[in-house]
Amino acid sequence: MVTRLQFQEETMHDHRKLGRELGLFDTDPLIGAGLPYWLPDGAIVRHALEEYIRDAERRAGYRHVYSPVLGKRALYEMSGHWQHYSDDMYPPMAVGGEQLVLRPSLCPHHALIYRSRSHSYRELPLRIAELGGMYRSEMSGALGGLTRVCAIQLNDAHIFCTLEQVAEEAVGALELIGSAYRALGISAARYRLSLPGPEGKYVAGQDMWEQASKLLVAALDGAGLEYEAVAGEAAFYGPKIDVQVCDSAGRESTLSTVQVDFYQPQQFDLHYVGADGAKHRPVMVHRSIIGSVERAVAHVIEQHGGAFPAWLAPVQVAVLPVSESESSAAAQFLDRCTAAGLRAQVLDSGSLGARVRAGRLVPYQVIIGPIEAANGEVAMRLRDGRRLAAQPADVVVSHVGALVNDHSADLWAA
Structure with a gap:
């Protein structure tokens, strides 16, 4: 039985409640259930997260593409989605004598x-x-907040x-997931090896399934990760590694995945020219480092109670002039922060104590009194309660900027 105190603790960090209170996202019945919109501060968080993951992928050798959110029904028949996944897809739209479908996944487009180019x-x-x-x-009963939505922005790749490269590529994906989780200040609850079950919702090919499963086991072992094998949780086309996380109420869900797919390369007749000059079939490794942007943000909200890592925070620096006399110095410091790429805001309405409380979730509070203004310095109050002696304004901006650019989990490092 859940006690009243436990219920209060769970709801206090429930992203559905906190996300609205912090002005990150909201919904409207005229838009529809499962279709949240992002408010300005939420859009900042989302943009920062997207920038981080794109840069991490670029550094890891990924090349980014754009593809349409629509496709012909025949595309999803070829990929197998229509036969195995149509219950979760929107109905086709009749357009010019053809049937177009909102895509349930990006892999057919990729x-x-x-296939559009030849490959060696x-x-x-x-x-x-x-x-x-x-x-x-x-x-509609399954929809809620950002964790269960109808329109999904997926970090997909x-x-x-070649067959020989699969395990190493899967290990590389797991390492990217680990790095992203460290930057976000979150952790995996467990790693699950998701295998097919006895139901007939999976494509045929016992040898294909066994080979793909062995490759994922090799990747998990190569990454030194403990895992639990669970039947019935595989994708319809292949087994996968699911990285499980827990919400504020202890409910488990999948955030990140790595999958091995022999089926779709066969369906789309994909090939590359080998060293022997003959055509060979590639293997397709699906992976998502942070899963959907929506679910990732929901989990970060709950994990941190809105006190985001500095690089992700909507406002990174709150500038608090002690009195109106320091307004000019506060404006100059704000300009320095903006020029350095930091998200800063001057809080100058109300008592200093009230402004400190209003900015309690901001990673860095900069206090400028008459002495600091005269000396070109600022005093620092960190979100974790630490107070730092006055320092030159340029030094503070440079140091905070370096920590943010490094996606550091430390608010301040010597």
């Missing part, structure tokens, strides 16, 4: 992008990434590689 074994592994929209028809 298979076509790969020298190009592999070819890593194609996209932060793209996809749509899933969910029952597909690696086309």
